[in-house]
Amino acid sequence: MREDNVIEVRNVQKKFGQKKVVQDISFNVKKGEIFGLLGPNGAGKTTLLKMMTTLLRPDEGQITLNGFNTLSQSRQARQQFSVTNQTAAIDQDLSARDNLRLFGRLNGLSSQASRIRADELLTAFDLTQLANQALATFSGGMRRRLDLAVSLVGRPKILFLDEPTTGLDPRTRIQMWQAIQALVAQGSTVFLTTQYLEEADQFADHIALIDHGQLIASGTPNELKQKLGGLQLSLTVTELAQLSQAHAIVQDVLKQPISVSEQTLVSPLGGDALPAIIVILNQLQIAKITVSHLKLETPSLDDVFLKMTVGKN
Template sequence: MNAIEVNHLTKKYGNKTAVDDISFNVKKGEVFGLLGPNGAGKTTTLRMITTLLKITSGSVKIFGHDSVKEGRLSRSMFGLTGQYASIDEDISARENLMIFSRLNELSRASSKQRTQELLTKFSLVNSADKPLKDFSGGMRRRLDLAVSLIDRPALIFLDEPTTGLDPRTRTQMWDTIRKLVAQGSTVLLTTQYLDEADQLADRIAVIDHGKLVKIGTPEELKKQIGGTKLNFTINDNSKINTAIKLVKDQLGESISVTGQQLSATLHNIDQLAPLLVALQKVKIAISNLTVQEPSLDDVFMNLTVGKN
């Protein structure tokens, strides 16, 4: 059984289609990322999956349970941390966790125990009784995540969990998410940060203009957009045309030229050594040689930019 099954999910507002016939599954125990630019439909998709937004057409199943027909049961199986904190700013972290624990129908004793566990887990013990106005952005996000984990859900939804956080706090949040998965949780996260998706996600769905344009592991997506990038500088300006012809003959690819710098694509890393030998034979000296594997930045640009 999959943790989530999304089939032909669509959301329309009048004549505008915000999410257009999206289908995907999320396996138990994986981190699944929804990646896309602002306004792509990530949060709308997440809100439909979590029953916060009415589905126009299509269906969602949470651990095999239909989110519309069995809404209460499916909602009991997941925790949600949105872009904006759901915590009460006028009370302390401890009081927030106690209140939400009681709302989750824990006894007073169990609520106290669970609150202390979560304060410890998210490194909030020393600030547990301080006003939230003294909390940093990272502390607020950790508390918000702690609230969503009170009843130990097997599935956790994170909507842009590190937006607005500094690099150190983002890294701390990544470590927290990894620990949750290591303990058996399934995570679906939306993000516009390419490095975040690359660091955390086992599989990624790229969404643009409400459509699912590609899905796969980070490695699969990188391979699909092309080979390894090769860049180097021709030391002797008079030999640039000769070098361009030689590179085209060797690689069979068009190349990019900026001043004395040449850029080309290697479909196989084994193409590099023969090319360097060929350049040496005709006494073309080069410098600043770099070989770069495709990144998620390349995937993102390739799949979303210029597709309007």
């Protein structure tokens, strides 16, 4: 194991019955990174995460956390991380402050240290005014903030986050990410799954994209976007009735896959982008198809996701 690798996943496989859910996946996560695991529903993300957190045994391959093998050294491996799942692990009968103090004691903190840590986290997650209220009064966003706060009590070396901001309002999502970034700034490593590709694009240092249990691509967000190559054309047709005809024109000129969202066509451009755009605009004019919006843009992580996963069987 390299010293800068906090997590190493080597040729990991998992089957349920005859179905291969995770197929020969390998990647590394370096210290102090935010590493994003992306993939469509059923891609194998949750199964892989459960194996990394010792809840499932891989059929083949190995996983190490800070050098500890999750199978042969499971107790030491579990001491390296904390997990925040999609469902909160907090005690519904206790207040936010009491939950944090309880988990502080469970993490080996003294009574005084657990009180100090609880107050720090209540402040960081804007929960101070609600600290002594019953959790029955908490909204879903408040519970998610408390759940993440609980997972940070022991300042874990590795934090696994399973879709940490799903269902949260924008303000709460910003608070969550501020807390995650503060943890990374202190030297921790974060491994997360998320449905929000713009979050992965903005915050993740590296990304692994999986589909049907296989690793499709990995790299920095920019490296993944560069794999699609060059610029792409985004064109919005004014009249919905003209969309299919516009689609046929763009398809005929570019001979590239085209995605459609409402009245907007998006397609990658080849090397001779300007001549192709001129031809498209001329043909649209001849066909009397009006365009309300046209722009050239670099591919987004959403484009990478759709291009590399949709329709692969």
